[in-house]
Amino acid sequence: MDLDSDDYHDFFASLGLIWFLALWTIWLLGTWAARNRYRLRPRSPLSSAARTAVPGVSILRPLKGLDTNLYENLESTFTQEYPNFEILLCIADEDDQALPVVRELISKYPNVNAKVLIGVEDVGVNPKVNNLMGGYRSAANDILWILDSNVTVHSGTLARSVDALQTPTKNGERVALVHHVPFAFSTESRVGSRIEEAFLNTNHAKMYLAINTVAIESCVVGKSNLYRRSDLERVNGSLKRITSPEPNAKQDGLCGLPAFGRFLAEDNMIASALWHELGLRHDLSCDVARNVVGNMSLRDYIQRRIRWIRVRKHMVFAATMVEPLTESIVLVAIGSSSLKYLFGFSRWLYILVHFCMLLVIDLDVYTSLSGHPLPQSIKWEFLAGWVTRELLALPIFIIAIFGNTVEWRGRTYQVLKNGEVQHVSNHRSFLNSFAILRWYQPQKYQVLATDPVLP
Structure with missing residues (x-):
């Protein structure tokens, strides 16, 4: 049976809605786990x-x-x-x-x-x-x-x-x-x-x-x-x-x-x-x-994320490739499009509700882990950091995915299969090929081997 364009639109809108609901289920599960495990020690x-x-x-x-x-x-x-x-x-x-x-x-x-x-x-x-x-x-x-x-x-x-x-x-x-x-x-x-x-x-x-x-x-x-x-x-x-x-x-x-x-x-x-x-x-x-x-610094943060995305790419490739679809900016685009097409929901109302709810559960996770609400002394700096993190997630991923080298403890490494590495020399960074991105060029600074790896 031939499918017309409406059928394809219905299919992808439904698929987007399922993904949207699945991610919110995961987020709520994480929020529940934080409350259940860390509120009482x-x-x-x-x-x-x-x-x-x-x-x-x-x-x-x-x-x-x-x-x-x-x-x-x-x-x-x-x-x-x-x-x-x-x-x-x-x-x-x-x-x-x-x-x-x-x-x-x-x-x-x-x-x-x-x-x-x-x-x-x-x-x-x-x-x-x-x-x-x-x-x-x-x-x-x-x-x-x-x-x-x-x-x-x-x-x-x-x-x-x-x-x-x-x-x-x-x-x-x-x-x-x-x-x-x-x-x-x-x-x-x-x-x-x-x-x-x-x-x-x-x-x-x-x-x-x-x-x-x-x-x-x-x-x-x-x-x-x-x-x-x-x-x-x-x-x-x-x-x-x-x-x-x-x-x-x-x-x-x-x-x-x-x-x-x-x-x-x-x-x-x-x-x-x-x-x-x-x-x-x-x-x-x-x-x-x-x-x-x-x-x-902001540069330090960006390079840290780039480094570990490149490592994860060689350890858990499929999960790393799916990662952008779990970010709130991408998810809000998927969710708003699906809800608009299937139910006629207002995009802007959905976007507002989405980010308000996301901030509420994120602050709840913070409270569970820390044992206290977000301190007033860092409230606005923290919220600015939260917004910036959400906005930078996708651009950082795109920059990171095109490359297999990382700077670590003042040396350049080629990331190999399963996260193994080897030293390389005379390396020209992918980022250096684009003048507009040279601000992000990795620096030869010392990085502790204790940096986190994000699955």
Whole structure:
């Protein structure tokens, strides 16, 4: 049967309406998950248990330079309400500016088992992994908590995370990794800082929580991850399921943390490997990883987003290509067109209602994660950052998708299959080919290996 133009219009309008409703369902699910998980944070019984009654945890913190709020970030691990842990502070060289801060904290908390490990082991192109190797090999415990240097956590986070790690999922599956949703906290009234704060605490958070509530695929940001070294030692990032019936079977060849030094987003790959290679699952505790955002310019923000879109493109291509259709500007165009065609709704009324409702649920997510409403002192800066983020999302994606190189720690990398990278030289950026876009040209500035990866 032949279809006329009206049939095609009906089909695409209906398809657009279905997509519109699906995205709003996901957003509402993320908002509900934030309320359900983070509005109440009970104290774990492990906080007051005897030392011998709880599993030991080795906390590994990779350090490079003076991150914003570094003293408070590191001190938050010294004050964990958990009876059995050690802290391994990993620094590349003795001249690092973070070393005096570390020594001051060790002196302040003499009863905490904390050690400084200086030096790197070159296992790949990822400097964070190279930096962590000393702590990884020296850790006295099987449970590892990898915590980035620009993150601060609540004193009860470790106990609640160990609880989650030891509790099977509702389907009875073993949990291999516990992670924490990033919550950005800006200490600077810079444009990029406010946009990053608005992005992580609203759009990113509700999508992250919704995906992890459905839990049909690994979706992990590596700001704060807890997992077992014995599990990590069985996987290598191939994402191929181990089929051997042996209970502790492992992949052939190099496994463990050294195997992930070839990836730019090692945290995401470790989570995916535990999920796919071992068939295990992840969980979130009721804590956030307070990601302290320092002096970030608009250029810094744009380049950060470009970098990780290019990485994701080689790790989850299909999901990355669909990403623009999940952005509010595109969705409002789809939704308003579909509703106008099918039901005669006013476009402008729909657009107004859409963005008002979106702002309401985003602020609700912020309140759930932070434990308080948006402070009046940053209200207008935050809202300006929220609007700017929504407007920039699609242009940044278009710029990012046409390219496979990223600037990281002052060096240029070619992103390969599955997020592996290699050094390249004499690279001419795609952006530099267009004079109008040269303002966005990546700069050779130092970028911490702790930048988030957005699934």
